[in-house]
Amino acid sequence: MLIKRAERFTSNDVTDPALYLSRRELMAGAAAWALLPGASAAALPAPAPLQATRNVGRSLNEPPTKYEHATTYNNFYEFGVDKDDPARLAGSLRPRPWSVRVDGLVQKPKTFDIDELLRLFPLEERVYALRCVEAWSMIIPWIGFPLAALLGRVEPAGSARFVEFTTLLDPEQFPGQRPGFFGSSLDWPYVEGLRLDEALHPLTLVTVGMYGRVLPNQNGAPLRLVVPWKYGFKGIKSIVKIRFTEKQPVSSWQLDYPQAYGFYANVNPAVDHPSWSQAVEARLPSLFKSTRTQLFNGYRDQVASLYAGMDLKRNY
């Protein structure tokens, strides 16, 4: 299946480094998401190289966002709420040893060691668009394997309808999980969920690397979820638990602000956030929202059938 070149990538997006060099003055008083820390973040050393075969048919034909932007402008509230906090503080995360428990409504519950997962599934590189609910976007060459391959190993029961994902809970490694940590508002651990058919969709990826390297801590080491037609917050990082359920899971952001963040969180230019439009986005490092947002982030042909007959305004 060929992913069509998305319209938005040919728009008149403007990238002018001079603009973000003076960003602090420019954006004074603006929301934190608009600040691009760039060189100011004391980035961690780049992780080891990781081999993978490019899956051309599932990759956008677009130049990726620069590595230094994708690894210094992050959302990972376990390290703080500022975009440069994860790059500064994620050295406390220990991605080895690491295991992932897969259980719930399955025939064969199992705990997988991260290195076992790396041996079990051939690694693919896929260039996907990442659209954050905060109206910025990046193009990222992920390395990983289809979530469906992992889920198949535990043989889901017929009664399973949803899949719930949980991030590690460890305030020692994640300062943002400590009681009273400044700016931290979420109920820990971070939880996300997908409908079973979304979880089994061939575009849904478990990622263990990016840009030809092992996944950096600030991007969710040692493994995270990537669901390219949904807002970035569905891409839960540093996963330790995957559970099959009958009931729809409640995600962390849904719990925090249900009027703004729904369970589905499909990218949709026609459904605005209560505080801003979702019709346009800024493709980093540009801060101009000059790129038109596309329904399902440009993956309409691949995923629209999952939502046939559903009211996407009600099921946001």
Ligand code: MTE
């Ligand atoms: N996962 C956890 N555990 N904690 C988080 O704060 N932030 C989410 C998502 N996964 C988040 C998370 C949000 S809001 C986004 S946009 C993406 O991660 C950002 O991924 P990136 O930092 O790799 O760009």
